Amino acid sequence: MRWSTSFIPTLRDDPADAEAVSHKLLVRGGFVRQLMAGVYSLLPLGLRVKAKIEGIARDEMKRIGGQEFLLPILHPGELWKRSGRWDQIGDELFRLQDRRGSDVALAMTHEEVFTVVAGELRSYKQLPQVWFHIQTKLRDEARPKSGILRVREFTMKDSYSFDRDDAGLDAAFDNHLNAYRRFFRRCGFEAIAVEASSGVMGGNQSVEFMLASEAGEDWIASCAACGYAANLEKASSTLPAPEDPESAGVIEKFATPDVHTISELANFADGGVPAERQIKTLVYRAGNETLLVLLRGDHTLAEQKLLDSVEATEVRPASEKEIRAALGASPGSLGAVGVTNCIAIVDEALRGRRGMVTGANEDGYHLRGVDVDRDIEARAFMDLREVSDGEGCPVCEAPIAVFKTIEVGHIFKLGTKYSAALGAKVLDENGSPVPIVMGSYGIGIERTMAAVVEASHDEAGISWPVNIAPFEAVVTVLNPKDVKVSETAEHIYEDLVAAGIDVLIDDRHERPGVKFKDAELIGIPYRITVGPKGVENGVVEFMRRRDGESREVEIARAAETAAEAVLEERS
RNA sequence: CGGGCCGUAGCGCAGCUUGGUAGCGCGCUUGACUGGGGGUCAAGAGGUCGCGGGUUCGAAUCCCGCCGGCCCGACCA
Numbered sequence: 001m002r003w004s005t006s007f008i009p010t011l012r013d014d015p016a017d018a019e020a021v022s023h024k025l026l027v028r029g030g031f032v033r034q035l036m037a038g039v040y041s042l043l044p045l046g047l048r049v050k051a052k053i054e055g056i057a058r059d060e061m062k063r064i065g066g067q068e069f070l071l072p073i074l075h076p077g078e079l080w081k082r083s084g085r086w087d088q089i090g091d092e093l094f095r096l097q098d099r100r101g102s103d104v105a106l107a108m109t110h111e112e113v114f115t116v117v118a119g120e121l122r123s124y125k126q127l128p129q130v131w132f133h134i135q136t137k138l139r140d141e142a143r144p145k146s147g148i149l150r151v152r153e154f155t156m157k158d159s160y161s162f163d164r165d166d167a168g169l170d171a172a173f174d175n176h177l178n179a180y181r182r183f184f185r186r187c188g189f190e191a192i193a194v195e196a197s198s199g200v201m202g203g204n205q206s207v208e209f210m211l212a213s214e215a216g217e218d219w220i221a222s223c224a225a226c227g228y229a230a231n232l233e234k235a236s237s238t239l240p241a242p243e244d245p246e247s248a249g250v251i252e253k254f255a256t257p258d259v260h261t262i263s264e265l266a267n268f269a270d271g272g273v274p275a276e277r278q279i280k281t282l283v284y285r286a287g288n289e290t291l292l293v294l295l296r297g298d299h300t301l302a303e304q305k306l307l308d309s310v311e312a313t314e315v316r317p318a319s320e321k322e323i324r325a326a327l328g329a330s331p332g333s334l335g336a337v338g339v340t341n342c343i344a345i346v347d348e349a350l351r352g353r354r355g356m357v358t359g360a361n362e363d364g365y366h367l368r369g370v371d372v373d374r375d376i377e378a379r380a381f382m383d384l385r386e387v388s389d390g391e392g393c394p395v396c397e398a399p400i401a402v403f404k405t406i407e408v409g410h411i412f413k414l415g416t417k418y419s420a421a422l423g424a425k426v427l428d429e430n431g432s433p434v435p436i437v438m439g440s441y442g443i444g445i446e447r448t449m450a451a452v453v454e455a456s457h458d459e460a461g462i463s464w465p466v467n468i469a470p471f472e473a474v475v476t477v478l479n480p481k482d483v484k485v486s487e488t489a490e491h492i493y494e495d496l497v498a499a500g501i502d503v504l505i506d507d508r509h510e511r512p513g514v515k516f517k518d519a520e521l522i523g524i525p526y527r528i529t530v531g532p533k534g535v536e537n538g539v540v541e542f543m544r545r546r547d548g549e550s551r552e553v554e555i556a557r558a559a560e561t562a563a564e565a566v567l568e569e570r571s
Numbered sequence: 572c573g574g575g576c577c578g579u580a581g582c583g584c585a586g587c588u589u590g591g592u593a594g595c596g597c598g599c600u601u602g603a604c605u606g607g608g609g610g611u612c613a614a615g616a617g618g619u620c621g622c623g624g625g626u627u628c629g630a631a632u633c634c635c636g637c638c639g640g641c642c643c644g645a646c647c648a
Contacts, residue, residue: 012597012609013583017641028582037640085648091572092647109648142572142646150647198648217647410648442648479606513608531607541607 001471003506007044010518020215022453023147025462029522031449031470038144038152045522046449048470048502050155053187053445054134056467057157060183064175066130066159071113073136077103079112083421094138106138111440114160115418118436124164124426127436128172132159134445146215148450149406155445162419163437164426169413173205176411176441180209184408186571187448188465189455191408194220195230197304198412209409209443213454216406221387225398233304236383237400238392242276244354249369251337256366260332262297265357271368274298279350279358279370281334283318283326283342286310290318290326290342292334294376296349299385309382310345327361335359336376337367346378347385406451411441456546462523463546466569471504473562474524478512478531488555489530492540495559501566520545525569526562528553 009030018024026032031046042050058068077095080086086093086105094106107113114131121127137156144151161172177193184191191209198206208231210220221235222228230236254271258264262275278297283290284306291310295301307315320330326342327334335358336344350356356370370376389402416435419425425433449468456463466472473496477489489505496503504524506515512531519527529541540558543550544565553561 009581011582016583017577019642034640089648090646111648137648139648143642143644145642412648440648476607481606511606511608511610513610516608518609529607533607 001504003474003504004508006504008518008522009043010521018147020146020149020450020454021457022149022215022450025453025457025521026148026450029462031522032148034147038141038150040148040151040153040446042446045470049449049464049468050445052468052470053448054155054157056183056186057134057443057445060179060186061130061132061157061159063182064130064179066132069114069117069131069133071107071110071117071133071135073107073138075105075107075113077105079116079422080105083112083115083418085112092139092141094140107135108137108139109156109440109442110135110158111160111414111418111438112422115422115424115438118160118162118419118424118438119422121162121424121426121436124428124434127162127164127426128168129162130159130172130175131162132157132441146450148446149215150217151446154447157443157445159441161439161441162424163439164428164434165437166415169415169437169439172439173411173413176439177207180409180411180441180443183443184209184211184448186467188452188467192220192222192229192405194222194405195234196410197231197233197308204415205413207411208407209411210405210407211451211455212403213406213451214404215450215454216404218405218407219402220405221400221402223393223396223398223400226393226396228393228395228400232386232402233302234308235387235400236394237387238394238397239349240392242353244352247354249355249371251367251369251375253360253362253365253367255364256333257364259364259366265366266297271357271366273357273368277356279335279353279356279372281336281359283323283331283334284315285318285322286315290322291315292336292339292342292344293384294336294344294346294350294378295385296347296353299347299349300388301384302386305382305384306345309380309384329359329361329363333359333361333363333365335361335367335370337361337370338375340377343379344376345384346372346376346381348381348383349385351381406447406454407444408448408451409441409443412439414438414440457523460517461521464523464525466525466566467571469502469523469525471524472502472566473504473526473528474519475503475505476512476515476519476527476529477505477507478515478529480507480509482532482535485530485532485535488535488540489528492528492530492555492559492562496563499559499563501563526565528558528562 011028014024015027030043032040035041096104098104134157138153141152163169189211194208196206196208219232221230259268265272266275275298280295280297282293350372354371357366357368358370360367390399393400419435419438424436428434453462475489475493480486493505525545527543534540538555539552541550542553
């Protein structure tokens with residue numbers, strides 16, 4: 001392609017509304033333009049990258065036996081009602097009505113429709129199947145942000161596995177796990193596979209693929225020593241054994257005027273204790289039940305863990321009014337000792353603790369000498385707290401690291417949630433109908449694009465890996481008016497085209513500096529610079545974007561050298 | 572959905588406090604010089620000041636309403 005006739009609108013300045021590096025660079029480089037909040041147009045450069053990422057996804061899916069489909073994005077609301085998600089999901093699902101007034105949903109994901117198609121499977125002998133498509137998804141995100149990282153309209157590679165039993169699902173899941181690792185590696189980064197919560201997707205196991213990045217919004221805990229990694233919604237950790245008094249002691253009420261927070265109580269002169277000796281009492285509503293969620297004073301609740309373990313579709317913090325009605329005191333003086341009208345759920349870290357301090361359910365008073373096992377009627381002990389950096393890995397006890405990541409892929413063991421609801425059954429060996437065991441597996445294509453930029457850029461711009469670069473090489477013509485220079489450049493360009501390299505020739509009438517800056521901004525992995533001085537000496541400059549390494553190459557060998565470098569890196 | 576900030580030329584911004592009919596840099600067009608890291612000079616083009624209403628002789632500027640965007644939080648298969 002010729003730069004002079006291409007639409008590559010690069011910008012000198014960062015767009016004012018961009019925060020994330022990938023957002024700034026993809027806009028400045030002329031890859032994307034915003035249309036509205038969370039909706040972006042892909043320009044030619046952006047589309048080229050997207051197509052390459054899709055190509056790798058397709059390749060990896062076919063490697064594990066995937067068959068490609070293309071399912072609609074306009075779905076009958078009826079179908080989503082049958083799976084239950086019409087009511088479960090809320091505002092994130094785009095809904096509309098057609099001219100006859102029928103409910104229609106815009107695809108957030110395609111479990112329902114793939115399951116309907118799978119309804120034509122008749123026999124266990126037809127299983128397993130792995131089906132996929134690469135299709136637009138629409139989600140009315142509450143807060144689109146960070147450019148192309150979190151949007152309302154995007155492309156997803158999603159696949160669905162259909163198996164006769166859990167063992168089959170396990171195998172399909174493993175195949176995807178490996179395919180995803182290869183996929184992200186080919187896109188240019190090592191994704192961290194983490195245990196995750198399945199959320200409203202249903203199913204009992206899910207793994208997310210993450211890229212460590214400040215631009216991300218998911219926190220994960222990861223152990224460098226043994227490889228354990230989990231989303232903070234799910235991660236657990238070990239703590240040093242507490243040093244509690246031997247004897248249980250007796251409960252004493254004491255006055256704590258003006259003490260409303262854990263830290264105020266820790267600093268309270270007349271009976272205050274450190275946060276780790278306090279019991280934090282949070283009040284939640286789940287359906288018609290009031291839950292007391294008890295944690296150590298210095299710990300934070302991982303709300304998703306609570307949600308996952310109470311089997312409610314929704315839990316929310318109780319209002320101050322509800323709290324007062326249930327416990328007779330305001331936040332700051334709450335506790336679970338002697339409370340019978342609420343369900344107390346206690347974090348594992350409090351099990352067996354003695355000599356603790358907690359609220360007395362009377363404003364301005366606390367209790368000391370509390371023995372958790374003796375004094376609190378716990379419905380259950382569960383892991384509810386959020387892991388902190390430096391705590392012990394649950395597998396090997398080495399210190400665990402907590403950091404921010406971008407979620408680029410997510411795979412789920414769905415089980416029979418959708419097949420049972422939508423009647424996708426096969427006959428087993430005995431001739432009895434059994435629901436198909438399903439898995440679903442997604443990769444965000446544009447998000448992957450942005451993630452690569454987050455992982456691979458410098459002050460000058462993007463540095464694409466060869467596999468997904470919009471062009472693999474650029475021939476920069478320093479002075480197109482100089483006939484010798486321009487003929488030399490054109491020859492090299494033609495040779496690269498003939499060699500099957502995606503090559504761009506910068507034949508614009510621009511200053512050299514402008515061309516260099518632009519080539520670096522849009523991130524072309526290799527550059528051949530053809531200028532009058534070099535041509536005079538029979539050489540051109542060959543430069544690698546990622547480290548700036550450059551050398552002179554004979555004109556006759558230039559195309560070959562570049563082609564070899566590119567081909568060596570393609571995978 | 573709560574809190575904060577912002578909509579003026581393609582991009583980045585000033586002007587608004589104290590009303591008088593819009594300006595700067597970059598980019599763009601034409602010409603000349605220049606040609607290995609965003610060059611110089613000259614001449615130009617380009618704006619319903621987000622939208623609607625109100626106040627006023629007069630509104631980018633003041634008032635009311637709406638729309639849109641960004642950030643923080645809640646949310647997120």
